[in-house]
Amino acid sequence: MDLLAALTEEWTPGPELARRLGKSRQAVAKEAARLAEAGFPVEVSKRGYRVAPGAPVPGNVLPKLKGRFGRPYRYHGTLTSTQDALRSLAEAGAPEGTVVLAERQTAGRGRRGRRWESPGGGLYFSLLLRPALPLDRLPLLPLAAGVGLVRAVGVGGLKWPNDLLAFVDGSFKKLGGVLLEAEVLGEEIHYALLGVGLNVAEEGLPEEGAGLLRFFPGVRRDELLVRVLVALEHALAELADPEAFVRTYKLHSLTLFRPVYARWVGEPIAGVAVDVEPTGALVVRTRRGRRKRVTAGEVALVGRVSEVMG
Numbered sequence: 001m002d003l004l005a006a007l008t009e010e011w012t013p014g015p016e017l018a019r020r021l022g023k024s025r026q027a028v029a030k031e032a033a034r035l036a037e038a039g040f041p042v043e044v045s046k047r048g049y050r051v052a053p054g055a056p057v058p059g060n061v062l063p064k065l066k067g068r069f070g071r072p073y074r075y076h077g078t079l080t081s082t083q084d085a086l087r088s089l090a091e092a093g094a095p096e097g098t099v100v101l102a103e104r105q106t107a108g109r110g111r112r113g114r115r116w117e118s119p120g121g122g123l124y125f126s127l128l129l130r131p132a133l134p135l136d137r138l139p140l141l142p143l144a145a146g147v148g149l150v151r152a153v154g155v156g157g158l159k160w161p162n163d164l165l166a167f168v169d170g171s172f173k174k175l176g177g178v179l180l181e182a183e184v185l186g187e188e189i190h191y192a193l194l195g196v197g198l199n200v201a202e203e204g205l206p207e208e209g210a211g212l213l214r215f216f217p218g219v220r221r222d223e224l225l226v227r228v229l230v231a232l233e234h235a236l237a238e239l240a241d242p243e244a245f246v247r248t249y250k251l252h253s254l255t256l257f258r259p260v261y262a263r264w265v266g267e268p269i270a271g272v273a274v275d276v277e278p279t280g281a282l283v284v285r286t287r288r289g290r291r292k293r294v295t296a297g298e299v300a301l302v303g304r305v306s307e308v309m310g
């Protein structure tokens with residue numbers, strides 16, 4: 001057994017760990033320092049060693065898992081991006097439900113090629129999907145992931161397509177986001193990598209981010225992860241009926257009926273968001289009364305209707 005697997009949330013004195021692992025006390029101290037350096041939430045005090053309470057270590061997560069997602073569970077201290085690690089597993093034939101989680105990412109990716117800051121204390125994971133869905137429902141996958149997130153977290157709402165936002169200190173701040181990278185073969189979705197980033201602590205976040213600890217002091221990351229995985233499984237199953245699913249999605253939308261600027265591959269569109277279609281497209285009514293469909297990219301929420309309607 002290695003040191004990380006031997007640790008619990010209770011302090012264990014160094015001599016006891018050394019005896020159990022058949023190592024010297026110095027070797028245990030060195031190994032603990034190496035794990036902490038690698039990003040694992042190992043704590044050291046006069047009372048001994050422990051893992052930080054609520055850490056998503058396998059010993060905390062595996063007994064709590066409820067659905068199909070999270071098996072197998074690959075836990076890391078630091079990765080470049082959990083998406084890259086999961087892609088290798090997917091290519092090697094890993095099953096749907098495989099999860100890769102890292103305590104920190106050095107090259108975390110956001111949507112539209114942006115960086116995703118991943119300081120210690122957040123929740124960063126990728127879930128492998130092998131969905132038996134027709135290709136034209138692929139754009140609904142990220143929306144379903146957003147619905148799963150907002151239900152699991154219990155605060156905030158969704159900026160189209162799937163940013164989890166909450167009103168904090170007078171403006172909307174980002175609590176989390178979803179990045180979907182799909183591998184399509186012909187007309188089939190071979191697999192999809194659903195990357196989820198949730199801000200938990202406030203330290204190291206960009207200005208537009210906010211941490212869930214504000215809303216839920218003492219929130220346990222292991223429990224949050226399990227709640228998110230269960231909620232994702234339910235939300236993804238709802239895609240069997242796209243019309244009903246989109247009605248549910250709209251209930252969580254912070255974009256609908258607001259003035260928006262849509263930036264996407266086509267011309268920027270300014271107007272009021274008036275609908276989300278069962279295809280997942282956002283419909284924006286422009287100043288001239290035209291209905292424009294936004295199928296990719298993202299929108300910015302704007303303060304006043306007059307800003308976009310002239």
Ligand code: BTN
Pocket residue numbers: 080081082083105107108109110111112114116123124125126163176177178179195196197198
């Ligand atoms: C966004 O809102 O732009 C999407 C952010 C997605 C971030 C997560 S963190 C885990 C996974 N690995 C990554 O590199 N990105 C996603």
